[in-house]
Amino acid sequence: MNLKGINIPVLSYLSEKKFITGRELSNQFGISRVAVWKQIQKLKKLGYIISADNKKGYRIVSSADILLPHEIYRNLHTKCIGKQIFYYNKVTSTNSMAKETIKDKKDYFQEGTVIIADIQTAGRGRLGRTWYSPLGGIWLTIVLFPNLEPVYISKITLMTAVVLVQSIRKLYDIPVQIKWPNDVVVKGKKLCGILTEMAAESDCINYVAVGIGVNANLKGEDFPKDVRGKSISLLEILEKSISRVKLVQLLLEDFEKYYHLLQQQQFTPILQEWKLNAETLGKNITILSAGQKITGKAIDITSEGALVIRKEGRETVNILSGTVQ
Amino acid sequence: MNLKGINIPVLSYLSEKKFITGRELSNQFGISRVAVWKQIQKLKKLGYIISADNKKGYRIVSSADILLPHEIYRNLHTKCIGKQIFYYNKVTSTNSMAKETIKDKKDYFQEGTVIIADIQTAGRGRLGRTWYSPLGGIWLTIVLFPNLEPVYISKITLMTAVVLVQSIRKLYDIPVQIKWPNDVVVKGKKLCGILTEMAAESDCINYVAVGIGVNANLKGEDFPKDVRGKSISLLEILEKSISRVKLVQLLLEDFEKYYHLLQQQQFTPILQEWKLNAETLGKNITILSAGQKITGKAIDITSEGALVIRKEGRETVNILSGTVQ
Numbered sequence A, B: 001m002n003l004k005g006i007n008i009p010v011l012s013y014l015s016e017k018k019f020i021t022g023r024e025l026s027n028q029f030g031i032s033r034v035a036v037w038k039q040i041q042k043l044k045k046l047g048y049i050i051s052a053d054n055k056k057g058y059r060i061v062s063s064a065d066i067l068l069p070h071e072i073y074r075n076l077h078t079k080c081i082g083k084q085i086f087y088y089n090k091v092t093s094t095n096s097m098a099k100e101t102i103k104d105k106k107d108y109f110q111e112g113t114v115i116i117a118d119i120q121t122a123g124r125g126r127l128g129r130t131w132y133s134p135l136g137g138i139w140l141t142i143v144l145f146p147n148l149e150p151v152y153i154s155k156i157t158l159m160t161a162v163v164l165v166q167s168i169r170k171l172y173d174i175p176v177q178i179k180w181p182n183d184v185v186v187k188g189k190k191l192c193g194i195l196t197e198m199a200a201e202s203d204c205i206n207y208v209a210v211g212i213g214v215n216a217n218l219k220g221e222d223f224p225k226d227v228r229g230k231s232i233s234l235l236e237i238l239e240k241s242i243s244r245v246k247l248v249q250l251l252l253e254d255f256e257k258y259y260h261l262l263q264q265q266q267f268t269p270i271l272q273e274w275k276l277n278a279e280t281l282g283k284n285i286t287i288l289s290a291g292q293k294i295t296g297k298a299i300d301i302t303s304e305g306a307l308v309i310r311k312e313g314r315e316t317v318n319i320l321s322g323t324v325q
Helices: A008-016 A022-029 A033-046 A069-073 A094-104 A150-171 A234-238 A244-263 A268-276 B008-016 B022-029 B033-046 B069-073 B094-104 B150-171 B234-238 B244-263 B268-276
Strands: A049-053 A057-062 A085-091 A113-120 A138-144 A176-179 A183-186 A189-201 A205-214 A284-289 A292-301 A307-310 A316-319 B049-053 B057-062 B085-091 B114-120 B138-144 B176-179 B183-186 B189-201 B205-214 B284-289 B292-301 B307-310 B316-319
Touching (some): A008 A022, A008 A033, A008 A069, A022 A033, A094 A189, A150 A176, A150 A183, A150 A205, A150 A268, A150 B189, A189 B150, A244 A268, A268 A292, A284 A307, B008 B033, B008 B057, B008 B069, B022 B033, B022 B057, B069 B085, B069 B244, B085 B094, B094 B114, B150 B189, B150 B205, B150 B268, B205 B244, B244 B268, B268 B292
Parallel strands (some): B085 B114
Antiparallel strands (some): A049 A057, A183 A189, A189 A205, A189 B189, A284 A292, B049 B057, B138 B205, B176 B183, B183 B189, B284 B292, B292 B307, B307 B316
């Protein structure tokens, strides 16, 4: 997936056309016929299947699984989420990139803008943890400007977990579950993570950056030693590569659907789905919260996203923030 | 309060010493004796009373009411809030300055750091409104890194309103009241405003910037036309200037006291004080919230900071965000 040397405008143009001759491409972009030919060879090397007709010219028969905006736009059935996508081959972190861009030029983004990257060099998880983000995964951030109060941020995180479970289930027959508060797991191993960040005033959200990481086409050896055994990829589970473009499209579509519900104040069905898919509920667990260890049975989740724990003495506590050990 | 030409290090040094000769100052700062003499004249012009003894040298007998850190540090009885103060003669907005500094170099700030300015050129209120901030007022931001969930932000705003009421009442005999959600008023006219901003993840606050504006020594004509009649200053009420330094000190001390309560999860007494001092409660009001007008009697406030309105049909609604008209 090394895009070095690829002329992205040429590729986008080629993708939009049914047929286009080398001469037309050459004229359109002011590059030589040889340069056009070289581009075609590079695209083929990346996995594009391109037919060449003597008269009609080139045509993309099938695309490589590259997260370029034009690949995602094609067949994306949303009204808002992902209608504007910024792609980076390599970025520190899509959430950081979103935050910095909003700070400098807020008008640059619209509701539902997506930042997506092939590699994150400084991917982040909750509480400042590192999220390892090599080539092959899906690392993206959805930017929202909701007309909601700050308390909604945990609802957005819960909702995103439901969206991930739904999208993955629809495409692959995998027993994905949600681990409180923000991971999607398969048999206890981490498949996806969510990092929701916001800037807010006392009674209104300025913006939310919903960071989503999916260990899509990662091999076992792609994971660093310290997370091996704790993380898993779709490639490992399915024993074959998935189409990242397809999963991103479905994910954005489901996100839009659920986000619409949330904005209509219809959080109850989302919470119900969360509960139905929760790995954490019904289990005896130990949680590290604010430096304290709390042990008990996870019996419920509140609409604020707090996990309800019944301790041994039958007393229940609501925990808003913590890590299940 | 024009500090142009004032050598702040010389002033701070002078403030710390009982007596210091012109020669010592000249040596210490590598400036001429004439330059020292000029500094003393400028300080006198600013309102400092400085005695000059032929042998012992200069001594500050009393300070001008300038918000310089060394003036505030002196007699400030706090452990954390305001132990580090950054002063600006002129700044766009103390909240904006705080946010930018934290973004670039977070370690620069500690819990309770204060940014204070004599003039804000782009002071902000809630919802992007302008807060007019000329010379004579108190414009400051308290930076907090609380180990609390994002939902606490509205509690911090409610708490700050209580702090303002307490501090002002202790120093001046004025009937200050709180207008939901974040103003302190006298007979319905705005005396202080609060702008609380935060950056947060789903379950933890990264930082909070509590912006406080007090119309302290502002004359009627200092207010722009569009807020005249709606705003008021301490100078107007008391018919004399107040010591801004003294009010800032008390405000920081009270803030520390209440913030400690909040961190100990003891919000109930704070909420009680809020209710006792609320102008809004018990009144028939109209609120503009999310584009809708809601009319009814304000009967209570919830611990989340929502105003409880009883509408004509006896139905009650909780409003988290809005503007009382």
